[in-house]
Amino acid sequence: MNPADAIQDKIEIEVQPRARVRSMPEYHPPLGHRDRLRLDFNENTLACSHAVMTALENISAADLTRYPEREPVEALAASHLGLEPRHVVLTNGVDEAIHVLCQAFLDADDEILLPVPTYTMYEIYASSTDATLRKVQAAEDFQFPFIALLDVINPKTKIIAIANPNSPTGTIATREQILAIAQAAPQAIVLVDEAYFHFHGGTVIDCIGIVPNLVVARTFSKAYGLAGLRLGLLAGPEPLLAWVRRVLSPYSVNSIALVALTAALADQSYLDWYVHQVKQARADFLVGLRQLGLQFWPTQANFVLVNIGSEHKQFVAWMREHAILVRDRSADPGCEGCVRITIGTPEQMRGALSAVESFRKFQSSGASR
Numbered sequence: 001m002n003p004a005d006a007i008q009d010k011i012e013i014e015v016q017p018r019a020r021v022r023s024m025p026e027y028h029p030p031l032g033h034r035d036r037l038r039l040d041f042n043e044n045t046l047a048c049s050h051a052v053m054t055a056l057e058n059i060s061a062a063d064l065t066r067y068p069e070r071e072p073v074e075a076l077a078a079s080h081l082g083l084e085p086r087h088v089v090l091t092n093g094v095d096e097a098i099h100v101l102c103q104a105f106l107d108a109d110d111e112i113l114l115p116v117p118t119y120t121m122y123e124i125y126a127s128s129t130d131a132t133l134r135k136v137q138a139a140e141d142f143q144f145p146f147i148a149l150l151d152v153i154n155p156k157t158k159i160i161a162i163a164n165p166n167s168p169t170g171t172i173a174t175r176e177q178i179l180a181i182a183q184a185a186p187q188a189i190v191l192v193d194e195a196y197f198h199f200h201g202g203t204v205i206d207c208i209g210i211v212p213n214l215v216v217a218r219t220f221s222k223a224y225g226l227a228g229l230r231l232g233l234l235a236g237p238e239p240l241l242a243w244v245r246r247v248l249s250p251y252s253v254n255s256i257a258l259v260a261l262t263a264a265l266a267d268q269s270y271l272d273w274y275v276h277q278v279k280q281a282r283a284d285f286l287v288g289l290r291q292l293g294l295q296f297w298p299t300q301a302n303f304v305l306v307n308i309g310s311e312h313k314q315f316v317a318w319m320r321e322h323a324i325l326v327r328d329r330s331a332d333p334g335c336e337g338c339v340r341i342t343i344g345t346p347e348q349m350r351g352a353l354s355a356v357e358s359f360r361k362f363q364s365s366g367a368s369r
């Protein structure tokens with residue numbers, strides 16, 4: 001035991017957090033020992049662009065003495081997306097964007113609406129506010145629960161968070177559905193989280209500034225391969241972003257991330273190449289899963305949700321023994337027995353498929369029971 005722990009054990013702490021924080025669920029992403037094939041967090045499984053590494057190597061010691069200035073890079077990101085700079089704010093990952101939206105917009109009488117299963121952090125950040133969380137369960141096909149969602153919209157609805165493509169299912173909401181929801185809830189922010197946009201191609205970002213309550217989030221953690229630098233953005237109407245900026249820490253995007261983003265945006269060919277690799281690998285991997293008789297859901301993202309059944313835990317352990325990390329999602333609502341597998345390059349996925357195949361053989365031999 002280290003001395004600090006020993007001291008802590010003896011301290012009696014009287015200070016209590018807010019009641020809300022006491023009831024917040026804990027979230028510990030299962031990181032650690034990830035020096036294997038990382039098919040567990042939907043990251044880029046290879047590397048970011050060389051141009052980014054070159055730009056990082058050129059950062060001087062003097063550069064690091066300055067506070068980061070995000071506005072010029074915000075303008076670059078905006079122009080890359082065909083938007084005005086006033087419609088874009090950079091954040092410390094999309095996670096910060098979600099956090100800040102919850103802090104800026106959720107009051108005690110408000111409701112946040114989530115189609116589930118979906119990305120865990122919406123619930124975590126919402127639960128740090130006094131608002132009520134309302135979940136709408138998707139049916140077994142995991143299609144976007146459009147009608148059910150429309151049905152529960154009410155005057156208290158303040159945020160509707162839609163991951164598109166959704167995680168962990170890989171399914172999508174159509175543009176028409178999203179716009180109909182935005183129209184049905186003019187008092188609410190409709191957050192369309194396009195973290196996996198590149199692997200799908202559909203977007204509503206062109207509606208920014210036209211639809212008054214639409215906000216779109218994009219991350220640089222996935223296709224761009226910059227998860228470690230924590231970079232995301234929110235696109236939305238200027239008056240809404242003005243509230244976001246009040247809550248946002250002015251320096252939450254650091255200067256190294258800003259340098260990397262500038263280089264990453266300029267290297268479209270790397271992005272196109274990586275996305276092409278994943279799409280190719282995804283097509284082949286899904287064919288392989290089907291041949292192995294496994295149930296999975298059609299996916300538009302860089303991952304696939306697979307129903308392994310009651311042996312999902314053994315499956316995750318088996319893959320780990322084969323130096324491949326996958327993510328057990330069986331505790332997600334409606335996902336019993338399901339495991340999410342990130343799609344990497346064709347070569348990586350050939351390796352993953354052969355590990356899945358060997359598990360199936362092991363399973364059918366009865367040895368797993």
Ligand code: PMP
Pocket residue numbers: 041042092093094095096119163166167193195218219220221227230231232
């Ligand atoms: N949105 C969704 C739907 C995600 O799956 C993730 C990452 N797992 C994020 C946002 C978080 O993105 P970032 O790394 O930019 O915080």
